[in-house]
Structure formats: C-alpha cells, structure tokens
Amino acid sequence: MSLPALIRKTVPKVNPQSGKQIYDPATQKPVTQQVIYVNPAKRYVTPYWLTTDPDRVVVPGNGNSGKIPMKIDQFPGHFEMFYFLAMSEGPFAFKIYDEGNRVQLSNRAVHANTVTGNARQPFILPETYFINVARGSHTLTVVFYDLSGQENTIQFVAVGRRFNYKEAPTDIFKDFFEYYGDMERSNLFMLTTTEPIASLAAGASVDLEFRVTSDSFFEVMKLTAASYPENVNFETELAEMGSGRRFAPEGAFVDGSLQWGNGNFPHILPESYLFERDYRITGQITNLDAQQEADFYLTMTGRRIKYPEQISR
Secondary structure, eight states: OOOOSEEEEEEEOBOTTTOOBOBOTTTOOBOEEEEEEEOGGGGGEEEEEEEOSSSSEEEOTTOBOOOEEEEEOSSSOEEEEEEEEEEESSOEEEEEEETTTTEESBSSOEEHHHHOBOSSSOEEEEEEEEEOOTTSOEEEEEEEEEOSSSOEEEEEEEEEEEEOGGGSOHHHHHHHHHHHTTGGGEEEEEEEOSSOEEEEOTTOEEEEEEEOOTTOEEEEEEEEEEEESTTOOEEEEEEETTTOOBSSSTTOOEEHHHHOBOSSSOEEEEEEEEEOTTOEEEEEEEEOOSSOOEEEEEEEEEEEEOOTTTOOO
16 A cells, blocks of 8 residues: 555644644643645655566576576665566466575465566555565575476566665654564465476366465465466365365365456455464365366465464464
C-alpha cells in the first residue's frame, strides 16, 4: 500500500492577528482544528525496479544460469518488494536466495508462470519482502532453469519501493523505523511439491506432497500452477497428512482450473491456510489430457513466520 500523499493532522488553533493559542471560554481548554497537508514522508519513498546483473540473462537449453546477483545498494535505502515480473523466450523455473539473511524463498525452483506476471497483470506477493540495508549493501541471488530445451533469454524484475531514509529528517526516519522495524520476522515463501511431477502420462495419476520444515510456520494465501506443454488440464485431491482433514468431499477431485490460478490470475484463498512446523499436505494429481504426457508445477505462495518465543505447538 502506498503512503498517503495527503494527511490530516490536529493542530492548535491560533488567533491570526496575535498568533496566540485560542482557548474555549467555557472550558478553558485549547481549541484545535483539523488541517490537511502534504505528507513529508512521501518525498523520501520512491518506486523501484530491481533487476538482475546483467539485466537480461541467457540460459542454455535445459541448463541453468548459475548464480545471478540482484544487488540492493546501501544508498539510497531499504527496499520493500511487492511484485515479481518476468519476460522470456521460453518457459523457465527459478529459485531465489537472500545472501544477507541466509534465507531461501522457496523449497525448490518454482515455475515462473506460477509466481510472475507483467506490468499490466503483476503477480502481487501475498507478503512483501523487506530488505534492510542499514548494515550495508544486500544481495539476492537467483538461479534460472530453462524448461524449453532451447537457449532462453530471461528478464526478471522485482518491483517495490525504496525508503530513502538517509536523506530523511529525524522525525521521518523514526516513522520509517516504526513501519519496518519488525518486518523481518516474516518473509515471502513459495512452496512447491516435494518432488517434481514430471512426464505424467495421459490419463495417469501420481501422488504428491507439500511439506514445510520444522524451523517455521507457513501461511498459504495463493495457489498457482503451470504445465509443460502449456495449458494441459489436470485435477487434484488434497488432504492433511496427520489429521486426514480434506479440502473437498472425500473422493472428489477438483479440476485444476477451479483450484489453481497462474501468475497473472492467482487463486486467492478465501481463508489462508497455516502449515504448522513439519506439516504435510498429500494427495494426487491426474493428467486429464487424453493424448499427451506433461510436466506439472504447483505452487503455494504465502509467508513464512518465525516467532519461536511466541508460538508453540
């Protein structure tokens, strides 16, 4: 959410001739008034497009790019990430690692079509990702994996805003700190199936599993999917492994188009789902195409939460 350009503030009402505070004659209390003025903090926050270095990465067919940096300089200030955008010559997957905080943003590489969009239809991260540069420059590294079998040129951008806190007056700096002071306690996370769903024959089914590790909780907010070849239909059945709770009536398989969106149009859950530590969701996926085998990529996107002193099982 953008900072408001205009803000309302209660200020003392003064006599325009004398410049002195006006008091209510009945109560002897100071008289106040509401004024609207330009938010001074707005001058120190700017939109920002964080690119890779180089800004276009050429990946060999069925190969990977190796580690590609996305560097956030200490000046002008912190970076809060809101969107993932991408364009490419063919399908690809990727994974991101936060070098400074030693945090993986996914359990495995995720298909770009499940978590990226474009300027008209951006993939809005369900949890913004905040990068603090108070202690120095910060680097994310991304690895791209080609899925097309051909040389693939990829441009990947994280869009957000920069807090130009070093230029800001002390009072605005304090306001910024109150806003982002605790934001690093949770972070964006993309969870895909524990094992790849590759070369699933026409009409065939296979078991699948989503699993979180024991070091954090994971709150799912969006479900997305992709296939290779593109637009191969499928259906899924999902249940909690421990409790047996189901996400649809027993024996019912839900068509992929009714449960999984994509990066441009993700399926937003009406109620977020919390994976507790070391929880699993298991189930089956069925390839509904009658003629061709396909690879399927399912992604649950949300936020990973680390509050060990406040949350216990």
